[in-house]
Amino acid sequence: MSTDDSYERGLLATERLLGQRLDIPMGVGEPDSGRDFRKLAIAHTFGDSWVRTGLDERGRSLVSVAITATLGTLGPLRGQLRIALNSGVSPDEIVELFIHLQAYAGAARAFEGYQVAMEVFAERAEHG
Numbered sequence: 001m002s003t004d005d006s007y008e009r010g011l012l013a014t015e016r017l018l019g020q021r022l023d024i025p026m027g028v029g030e031p032d033s034g035r036d037f038r039k040l041a042i043a044h045t046f047g048d049s050w051v052r053t054g055l056d057e058r059g060r061s062l063v064s065v066a067i068t069a070t071l072g073t074l075g076p077l078r079g080q081l082r083i084a085l086n087s088g089v090s091p092d093e094i095v096e097l098f099i100h101l102q103a104y105a106g107a108a109r110a111f112e113g114y115q116v117a118m119e120v121f122a123e124r125a126e127h128g
Contacts, residue, residue: 003043010047017050017057017083057087065089065097069113070105077113081120091121 014022022042026034050060061084068077084094094117102110 003040006043006047007039008047009051010042010045013046013050014042017046017061017086018079019082019086022046058084058089061087061089062093062097065094066101069098069101069116070109072109072112074112074116077116078120081117082124085120085124091117 011021014020024038050057055063061080064080065077065084068074068080081094085091095114098110098114098117101113
């Protein structure tokens with residue numbers, strides 16, 4: 001399977017998971033090789049990992065929210081929260097995830113991620 005196949009599969013997966021294809025525009029001053037980085041990241045993450053069947057999308061999305069929140073990667077956390085909600089995870093389940101996360105990753109890290117979750121919940125309420 002080629003990277004191009006994985007990339008196309010990844011774009012289709014992002015469309016299904018996020019409701020739109022993931023399109024991250026090139027940044028000011030970013031070298032052309034940045035396109036390769038973006039392509040490989042989408043191919044690997046969404047074209048190879050998210051399409052596996054060992055976990056359902058709902059379970060995979062909960063794991064992804066926990067990982068991004070624990071790492072403190074708040075931009076990716078927003079996307080993972082959107083994917084979780086689109087995959088059938090309820091806001092109450094996400095709150096429970098953060099309650100559990102604070103026991104293992106610390107209250108400060110959990111609270112920081114929880115604030116992002118509140119923003120995503122508000123965004124969803126405004127548009128949904």
